[in-house]
Amino acid sequence: MTKNDIKIENVNKHFDGVQILKNINLKIKDGEFFSILGPSGCGKTTLLRMIAGFITPDTGVIYLGDQDLTNLPPNLRNVNTIFQKYALFPHMTVYENIAFPLKIKKKNKLEIDRDVKKFIQMVGLTEHIHKKPHQLSGGQQQRISIARALINRPGVLLLDEPLSALDAKLRQNLLIELDSIHEEIGITFIFITHDQQEALSISDRIAVMNHGEILQIGTPVEVYESPADTFVADFIGENNFFQGRVTEIIDSEYGKIYSEELGELFVEFDKKVELNDLIKVSIRPEKIRVSREKPKKNKMLNVLPVYVEELIYSGFQSKYFVWINGNKELLFKIFKQHAVYFDDNDSEAIRWDEEAYISWEADDGFVIEVCK
Template sequence: MAGGAVSIRGVDKYFGDFHVLKNINLEIKENEFFSILGPSGCGKTTLLRIIAGLEDVDSGDVLLDGKSIVHLPPNKRPVNTIFQNYALFPHLTVYENIAFPLRLKKLPEHEIKERVGWLLNLVRLEEHAKKKPHQLSGGQKQRVSLARALANEPRVLLLDEPVSALDAKLRQELLIELDNLHDKVGITFIYVTHDQAEAISISDHVAVMNNGEVVQYGTPFEIYESPANSFVATFIGETNLMKGDVVDLLSENYVVVEFPLLGQIICYRDKPVSVGETVLVTLRPEKIRITHNKPTFTDSTPVNLLHGRVDEAIYMGYQTKYFVRTDEGYILRVYKQHASYLLDEKIIQWKDEVFLFWNPDDSFIVEVERG
């Protein structure tokens, strides 16, 4: 199979007076695993349906390998869609569900048998070929849907929240299978989800949507480590989002920001700012180090250092979430990862006095309030 490159150019869509999609522009490379991520109602499923041909555009164009497909009906587009509700034929066996699109094309029986056999092997359902959908688990049903969608050898596979109906463990298992399947079949996957963990764990690139607009596009690393604004910072993972005033410009790289109930913090100057301007700063909880003893620093690299007391400690096995009230009264979230278990390490607990420190590069400006 060969994947196709999809271009979304200036797409607008209205439902009545409601502007669902606002000038959407995206370039999705051939063979990549691309995710469209956003909250419910942001327009991501509508965009997927437009690519599939299930919705018309009010303006703009959709191109596949450089050729417009916006006027083609769904059955003429080399695109298949997988929905979260499986959409299997209940009266047909697994084998016949997968064979259905091939029979519509009137392929010879030996060709159908060979292709369905290959697909059953691909999704690891050979032993379930004669079962009906009601005899399968949720994960198995979704694998049947995947196999059936791949039967026609589409150039693009559209996946509309395909694992949302499964429990947490099954979701993780199917995500890994999807990633492996993508590597094996080599076609373009466009995956719609509201779950940021899903999107950043399996995607080559991610488009984050909000209120009908693409607010950031990039690799999962770029989206998580360098959010474009406060919405992305809070929607992708967890963060400490703090508002303060710029009081000093240390250099072209760093500024000093004064925060209420927190004091002065050195922040990375990734946006042009001036003294007196109000800014929003993001700081991921896992970037903050927490210790019982005051740390010492041997070089001149600037470091942010605070003292406080643990207000709450939530042990989660692989990490502990701390809510630390600083001396000034601000509560910071701090996540300590448990990479190893040290018997001689004094565990930080509720009400302990602690020191917090982090690199100023990890506290950076996401928005500047002007005027």
């Protein structure tokens, strides 16, 4: 094991008789940018505070490298936390705020000065060095927290939704900065967010949580393309789902299912299935094509007639909401780039209140569950 690996083994936690964390097992590698993603109340902060040492698990062990952290007080752990709220000293300047952890450690003045200037530069606040927090924007204040958390050179930096108080554009910018700070200093970052876009764009790996459990751990591509279950498939990105019974298996990889609502469909079997299994399949909205003309049948293409109930323009893409076979209960989402004026064939784009066809190839879908 390397020095700054984090290992969490069989951790459980109850608050007031309610189980908040359920048998958490996690290994985070030294230097990794690791995100914990999940909806509000699923236990992300509780888990992070446990790594920081503010909460002790009921059962289970937490290691940093070979060191058992479980009963070590926060100040003796080589980790540091950045919170959603900036928690800066309002009466101190940027310089003094960032210098504070080193002063506590009684470092000499020259050393403090060199380090503070280095970290102020890293977070781009050199020109604001003598200002107080209230004279700075939210994003700048969060940069002070980042510099202050890093100046002690922790082995692991814990970030609890550090960007959530900022507006979308600033969040994007600070996310890019966090990424380059991570590259530069190379320590382990554990980043909590409930924003799946943030997690997908920055992480080496992501743990997806719900109701105190980890449902999947994987790279952004793995959790997006091969979600472990329906929750992950729905929580990360958007999705359409359908169910059907396996009626034919072709080369063990492909086959047909019969869905009561949608009829006969081609499916790629990402999981092992047997004839007559009931399976649940997901198809991402961006993988579906929509056309006015009925697409030419080819071997593994699924084609369904739809009614375009709604078309929502949102700049770089448009979202179609369609009823399959005209049935209001069978709503599918389809995302298309620049769909407002022209479609793929350069003819006028399909609008709401039109009949159309949707189509996708068998291998664009993904088998989420096999219910025997």
